[in-house]
Amino acid sequence: MFDWQDLKHFVVLARTGSLSAAAREMGCDHATVGRRVAAMEKALGLRLILRLPRSTPLTQDGKMIAGLAAEIENQSHAIVRHARSAGETPQTQVRISAPPSVAARIIAPQIAQFHQDFPHITLILSGESAIAELDRGDAEVAVRMVRPQQPDLLVQRIGLMRYALYATPQHAALPEAARAFIAYDHHYQHQPHQQWLQLLLQGRPVVFEASDLFSLQEAARSGLGAVVLPTFVADSDPELVVLPTAIAAPTRELWLVTYPDLARSVAVRAVMTFLADIIEKKCPLVT
Structure with missing residues (x-):
C-alpha cells in the first residue's frame, strides 16, 4: 500500500507540472516532492514521471494514476467542506x-x-x-x-460593475488633443475596460502604467492624466470628475x-x- 502523503505530493506535481511549482504549493523543497513521488513509484511498481533536465512530464501510467488521484483529491475536499458546514461552533x-x-x-x-x-x-x-x-x-x-x-x-x-473615464478638473479642462492617459499594465490588456481605453486613445500617449487600481487612481488624482475606473470607486472621489466619451463604457458582471x-x-x-x-x-x- 502506498503512503497517502506520497499520493498527495504526486497529485500536486501532476496538476502544477513541475517539481518547483509543486514544492511552492506544498510548502516544501523540490527534493521532498521528488522523493515522495519516487516512493510512490516504488510502492506501485510503476514509473509515473519522466525526469528530464527542465521538466517532469507524466508517463502514460502517470496520467492514468493522476486522473484517478484527482478524483480522490476532490472527494477529500468535499469531506472538508461538509465538515465545515456541519461542524459550526x-x-x-x-x-x-x-x-x-x-x-x-x-x-x-x-x-x-x-x-x-x-x-x-x-x-x-x-x-x-x-x-x-x-x-x-x-x-x-x-x-x-x-x-x-x-x-x-x-x-x-449579484451586480454589474460600471466604468467611466476620470481626471482632475484641471486635466479635464485641457483640449482633448492634449489629454494624457493612465492605464493598467500589459497583464490586463485583454480586460474589457482596457480594450475600451485603447479605443479612446486615438494616438494620444499612455504616460503611466500600474498593476493595481489604487495606484492608478492616485496618479490620476495628481493630475497626471485620465484613467478608467469603476464608478463605485471614483464617483465619490472629490478630486476627480467624469469625462464624456463618444464610445459607451463597458460593464462587468459580478x-x-x-x-x-x-x-x-x-x-x-x-x-x-x-x-x-x-x-x-x-x-x-x-x-
Whole structure:
C-alpha cells in the first residue's frame, strides 16, 4: 500500500507540472516532492514521471494514476467542506475572496455593520485578482467578475460593475488633443475596460502604467492624466470628475460563488446575503 502523503505530493506535481511549482504549493523543497513521488513509484511498481533536465512530464501510467488521484483529491475536499458546514461552533470563520476594488471599497467598509449583526462570525477577506480555488479551500465564498463554468458550483449574479473615464478638473479642462492617459499594465490588456481605453486613445500617449487600481487612481488624482475606473470607486472621489466619451463604457458582471454543501452552513448563508445586498447597492443590476 502506498503512503497517502506520497499520493498527495504526486497529485500536486501532476496538476502544477513541475517539481518547483509543486514544492511552492506544498510548502516544501523540490527534493521532498521528488522523493515522495519516487516512493510512490516504488510502492506501485510503476514509473509515473519522466525526469528530464527542465521538466517532469507524466508517463502514460502517470496520467492514468493522476486522473484517478484527482478524483480522490476532490472527494477529500468535499469531506472538508461538509465538515465545515456541519461542524459550526459558536465562533465561526468564513473566508471571502473578491477582486481588490470590491474588497476594499464595497466589502471592507461594511464589515463593522456585519460584525454588529453577527458577532459570532469572523470574516477573513482576501482582495486578489487571481481566482480563488474554492475546491482547494482557498475560500468559502467568492465574488468573481467571470461566471464560473463548473456545474457543481452554486452561482448567483449579484451586480454589474460600471466604468467611466476620470481626471482632475484641471486635466479635464485641457483640449482633448492634449489629454494624457493612465492605464493598467500589459497583464490586463485583454480586460474589457482596457480594450475600451485603447479605443479612446486615438494616438494620444499612455504616460503611466500600474498593476493595481489604487495606484492608478492616485496618479490620476495628481493630475497626471485620465484613467478608467469603476464608478463605485471614483464617483465619490472629490478630486476627480467624469469625462464624456463618444464610445459607451463597458460593464462587468459580478457573481457570487460557493459550493452547495457550504451554503448549508448558517454562517455562509449569512455572509452570502450580506455580500449580495451590499454589492447590489453599489453595483445595481438595473439603473
